[in-house]
Amino acid sequence: MSLAALAETIARRKGADPDKSWTARLLASPEMAAEKFGEEAVEAIIEAVKGDRDRLVSEAADVIYHLLVMCAVNDITLADIERELERRSAQSGLAEKAARDQKSRG
Template identity: 65%
Template sequence: MSDNALTRLAATIDARRGADPKESWTAQLLAKGPEKCAEKFGEEAVEAIIEAVKGDRGRLTSEAADVLYHLLVMLAARNVSLDAVLAELEQRESRSGIAEKAAR
């Protein structure tokens, strides 16, 4: 996996898995379980949608960052790695979106 902000964030989330929830927001979320992590991801996704509709690029950018963070936390809560998601995306690169959807 290449070293970029997303991969570094995924590594940080993984490292915080065992941290004290009193000192780490990530550890707090993970301690609440996968369902709470999924709920928080959903809340952030809705906020991003609202900003997309409003057309505020700055707010959308900020909310998109929150969505990515909470997606990674949700994945970590279910032990799904960013590498696994990236591998899935790489598999799909060779197919059109229409063909990929039809295959599901």
């Protein structure tokens, strides 16, 4: 499933019955959505450190799904995130960090 299709499924779950949809349950509770994202991120870190490829693929999918749900709770769409990534693509990560460090030094 593409990220765009997943984001659409998540958006369609707004207002759905929380007893019938895990997504709807998370969308109804900003705290739970954020907490679940944090839990899944930690689980992915553990698998990355252990070097278990299959488990990391599974946990990475959990992380991406829960990130999109947490963003949807805050009315942030995949298109919003893609726009931000596009803005960053004009510059390398190291150049961006150097510019940020220089700005904070004044």
